[in-house]
Amino acid sequence: MALSRHETRIKAFQALYQLFFEKNTDLTIEQAVKNAFTGEEDDIAELQESEFLIELVKGALEHRVEIDSLISQHLKNWKIEQLNSVDVLILRMGVLEINFIGDTPAAVVINEMINLSKMFSNKKSEQLINAVLDHIAKSKNKSEEMH
Structure with a gap:
């Protein structure tokens, strides 16, 4: 069974957290993604299928x-x-999806990032993430309308 986009975003967050904030500078993207699946043998097979997961991790770095x-x-x-x-990482993922991937409506991405915030951060962070991503999505829409 394939991972849902929601589950994929959680795994991407976990991999990115390792890459951005852990002291192991030799950690590769592939290792960080595998680490996000540690202890979930059934999901390892999904790792090969999840282009979206790799796109989120690589895109946030690139x-x-x-x-x-x-x-x-x-x-x-x-x-x-x-x-x-944690908030910076969630914001990075949200901006990546809204501005660089663009295959999911901004409102859905914002909601997903708020859900990640609920899982990994605090109540005040939800408001910050919502406000910043909403402003970014609106300014992207304005610039697209001008072109």
């Missing part, structure tokens, strides 16, 4: 500078360095 710049532009009275690292 577009990090652009994504962080977008996040910074939409933060009010905060700098990205002041945010909780």
Whole structure:
């Protein structure tokens, strides 16, 4: 049985967390993704099928500078360095999906990122993630309408 997009986003978050915040600098994308499945033997088979999972992990790494710049532009009275690292990671995933992957409606992506926040962060983070991603989605829509 294939992973749902929701489950895939959770695994991508877990892999990205390892890549961004753990001290093991030799960790590869492939190892981080496998680690996200540790103890779930049935899901290992899904790993090979999940192009979306790999797209989320690689995309967040490849577009990090652009994504962080977008996040910074939409933060009010905060700098990205002041945010909780979990929130930054969730925001990166959301911006990646909204601005770079674009195959899921922004409202769905925002809802998914709020759900990740509920699982891995705190109540205040939900509001921040919602506000920042909503502003980014709206500005993307405006720029597309101009072209």
